Amino acid sequence: MTDILSLAELSRLEQPEFVRRLGAVFEHSPWVMASAWGKRPFANRADFYARLAETLAEAGPEKQLALIKAHPELAGKAAIRGELTADSAREQAGAGLDACTPEEFTAIRSLNDAYREKFGFPFIVAVKGLSRTGIIAEMSRRLTRSRDEEFAEALTQIVRIASFRLDDLIAGD
DSSP: OOOOBOHHHHHHSOHHHHHHHHGGGSTTOTHHHHHHGGGOOOSSHHHHHHHHHHHHHHHOHHHHHHHHHTSOOTTOHHHHTTOSOHHHHHHHHHTTGGGOOHHHHHHHHHHHHHHHHHHSSOOOOOOTTOOHHHHHHHHHHHTTSOHHHHHHHHHHHHHHHHHHHHHTTBOOO
């Protein structure tokens, strides 16, 4: 378990240590924290999270798409095979996705497939606080949107996921 640090302590870390401590927050994408390191110091959590969103916005569409594609599908093949990162497994279990009824699992699987077919990347939502029913409804709702809207939404959700993960790693403001 990583020690909890204040933002002031994080702001003083050298880049390799900063990335070592926080790089896994973005699914298989430590480059985000490596890039965000240059935006230190961070005034508070909101400033840090805003700098992370800024880092993603500056990354360009190819890196953004790679980041989006690094995320697993909800209740997807990686979950079934036990290949999720510890954070993703904990988050999906917290939303009850490890206990889907057969009907829920079929619905999520079908929506995942339709979403990936339409947009070319996995559906991403910060599942904290959502129920299985809420997730299914959100998947259905977002399937009606454009690729540009969903690309932007995926990045927004990734920052939300990262902020929830960082809340467990960073001491109060």
